[in-house]
Amino acid sequence: MHAIRSMILRLPLLFMLLWLSFACDDETTGPAVDGGVDATDLDDADSGDGGIEPNPVCQDLGLPTVAFIEAGPGTALRSTAADFTVATTAGEWTFSAAFSGCDNYLFIQDVPRQEQDWGRVLWTRDLGDLLYLLPKNTHVFFVSVLADEAGRAAELVAMQDRVNAALAALGAAERQWWEGRIHLLTDAADALPGYLGELMRDPGWGFGIDRFQRVRYIGSYADPSRYDAGAQWFGPNLAMAANEAIFYNFEKTREDTLAGEHARLVTVFDHVLVTGDATANVELPEAALMAGYDTLRLDLTMGCDGDGEFGVCPAWDRIVTLMLCDEDDPDVCEIELGRWITTYHREGRWVIDASALLPLLADGGPRRFRFVTSDPYVVSLTLRLADRGRALRPVAVFPLWTGMKDFNETYNDLFGTISVAIPSTASRVELVSAITGHGMSQPGNCAEFCNTTHTFTVGGQEFVVDFPDVHDQYGCLKQVADGTVPNQYGTWWYGRSGWCPGREVPLTAFDITSAVTPGTLASFSYEGLFEGAPYSGDNWRNIDLTAWVVIYE
Numbered sequence: 001m002h003a004i005r006s007m008i009l010r011l012p013l014l015f016m017l018l019w020l021s022f023a024c025d026d027e028t029t030g031p032a033v034d035g036g037v038d039a040t041d042l043d044d045a046d047s048g049d050g051g052i053e054p055n056p057v058c059q060d061l062g063l064p065t066v067a068f069i070e071a072g073p074g075t076a077l078r079s080t081a082a083d084f085t086v087a088t089t090a091g092e093w094t095f096s097a098a099f100s101g102c103d104n105y106l107f108i109q110d111v112p113r114q115e116q117d118w119g120r121v122l123w124t125r126d127l128g129d130l131l132y133l134l135p136k137n138t139h140v141f142f143v144s145v146l147a148d149e150a151g152r153a154a155e156l157v158a159m160q161d162r163v164n165a166a167l168a169a170l171g172a173a174e175r176q177w178w179e180g181r182i183h184l185l186t187d188a189a190d191a192l193p194g195y196l197g198e199l200m201r202d203p204g205w206g207f208g209i210d211r212f213q214r215v216r217y218i219g220s221y222a223d224p225s226r227y228d229a230g231a232q233w234f235g236p237n238l239a240m241a242a243n244e245a246i247f248y249n250f251e252k253t254r255e256d257t258l259a260g261e262h263a264r265l266v267t268v269f270d271h272v273l274v275t276g277d278a279t280a281n282v283e284l285p286e287a288a289l290m291a292g293y294d295t296l297r298l299d300l301t302m303g304c305d306g307d308g309e310f311g312v313c314p315a316w317d318r319i320v321t322l323m324l325c326d327e328d329d330p331d332v333c334e335i336e337l338g339r340w341i342t343t344y345h346r347e348g349r350w351v352i353d354a355s356a357l358l359p360l361l362a363d364g365g366p367r368r369f370r371f372v373t374s375d376p377y378v379v380s381l382t383l384r385l386a387d388r389g390r391a392l393r394p395v396a397v398f399p400l401w402t403g404m405k406d407f408n409e410t411y412n413d414l415f416g417t418i419s420v421a422i423p424s425t426a427s428r429v430e431l432v433s434a435i436t437g438h439g440m441s442q443p444g445n446c447a448e449f450c451n452t453t454h455t456f457t458v459g460g461q462e463f464v465v466d467f468p469d470v471h472d473q474y475g476c477l478k479q480v481a482d483g484t485v486p487n488q489y490g491t492w493w494y495g496r497s498g499w500c501p502g503r504e505v506p507l508t509a510f511d512i513t514s515a516v517t518p519g520t521l522a523s524f525s526y527e528g529l530f531e532g533a534p535y536s537g538d539n540w541r542n543i544d545l546t547a548w549v550v551i552y553e
Contacts (some may be wrong), residue, residue, distance in 0.1 A: 058102035065101035073195040081209045089184045104245040105209040113204035115236045126238035127166045133242035143185040210248040219487030243486030263384040275376045284364040295386040298338040301349040303378035314375035317501035325368035333370040343502035344490025350504035356550045392552040400547040424519035428552035431510045437497030439541030447541040459515035469495030476500035
């Protein structure tokens with residue numbers, strides 16, 4: 001997993017506490033609206049490499065090769081990147097000719113629009129860290145915004161000196177590798193040919209081309225170790241650009257994994273603008289077919305209402321949930337199937353493995369779902385049903401506790417002991433939970449940035465969920481390779497209490513088979529503490545907890 005080198009200075013505690021308070025989330029939601037979606041079933045097509053001859057570069061990196069896509073020029077986010085030729089200090093470079101089928105491409109200005117308040121500092125430092133963090137399947141194009149030819153030439157000479165110094169610090173093999181992947185463009189950014197120049201003019205963030213050959217925007221370069229009291233924000237770090245390429249690799253690996261499952265897709269929402277609550281009536285496969293699935297994934301894309309990210313996407317990290325409505329009374333929607341936290345000013349796609357909750361959908365047929373969000377997003381949400389040949393399948397789910405509650409002195413009084421009859425046919429029993437902390441109360445900046453402990457007691461055995469990453473200012477940044485949306489326009493880097501901005505809330509599962517006896521009642525209790533005691537604080541703080549017992553046969 002990639003992380004910023006330890007040489008980067010730590011943010012002083014005073015400034016960290018100040019900005020952590022700005023990072024708090026708000027879980028309130030607006031009034032419900034009807035999504036108006038007609039859900040349809042689709043079969044997932046095999047998105048393999050289509051018999052493309054493997055590229056030796058990709059083979060050496062252990063990556064699949066994809067074919068170059070011929071496309072017309074376009075600047076829209078996620079549009080297919082068309083062919084182009086650019087002039088570099090080493091000669092002309094043509095996209096299609098150099099295309100390997102497994103590379104990422106980053107175009108970085110000396111003064112990108114999102115960092116223009118910091119002057120011309122971006123290229124002057126951190127190049128060594130950038131090379132250290134970049135995935136090897138990446139090309140980097142440096143381009144100056146200076147219109148004056150002499151000034152631009154001087155800027156490129158200075159940048160080449162920095163590149164040479166960074167390469168000299170590498171071993172011979174690494175140096176040779178990166179020499180062919182760092183390019184200095186001789187034209188001004190807004191004078192680049194065709195759609196490249198258009199992207200540099202508007203939106204002007206710099207851009208990438210991912211492994212699906214799609215145009216992507218580069219996000220914020222802000223580094224949590226570079227707080228500036230005068231600017232009241234965090235200075236840029238060139239190495240943050242590596243997060244974009246790391247995330248592109250995650251997305252390609254995820255897509256290849258999903259394609260290999262040959263899932264049946266059940267559409268819940270398809271590019272629906274949701275401004276509060278939205279409901280969708282969905283026709284699931286019949287019960288006999290549902291019984292053949294052992295995998296359920298919730299595939300959510302939250303796009304922005306417009307062509308862009310910063311200034312278009314909502315600003316804050318808020319909770320969104322997918323609720324399953326009651327089968328007999330579909331106006332009652334109290335069963336949480338999935339939980340996510342939105343980004344600061346960026347789009348996102350996340351896939352939750354909710355296979356443990358498959359029994360909730362076992363009857364198939366018509367079901368209603370409710371999606372709850374505080375801010376407007378263009379939502380696409382699909383249920384991915386697959387049979388992966390697992391030895392055991394979930395056959396029953398028993399709810400324990402659910403809901404967001406005040407984390408205060410009487411918090412634990414809300415959770416009584418619950419008895420569950422464990423079927424005699426159970427082969428495996430799991431305790432499955434989703435727990436996140438929210439709020440900005442002292443002591444500890446709870447419950448978003450404090451390490452709360454959550455102890456489930458079953459048959460005399462304790463199973464504990466806690467969040468030590470809250471003490472790591474790079475805790476969420478380190479999870480980019482696992483799906484956290486990178487380079488958001490907010491304090492996205494900090495570790496949090498069970499969640500990250502721009503990430504799904506994964507289900508935590510404990511195997512509790514040894515703590516229960518099939519054919520008898522099992523007793524379940526729960527306690528949430530801070531530093532070993534009930535919490536007492538000075539501001540709002542909540543724990544959002546949902547827990548189930550899942551039976552496998």
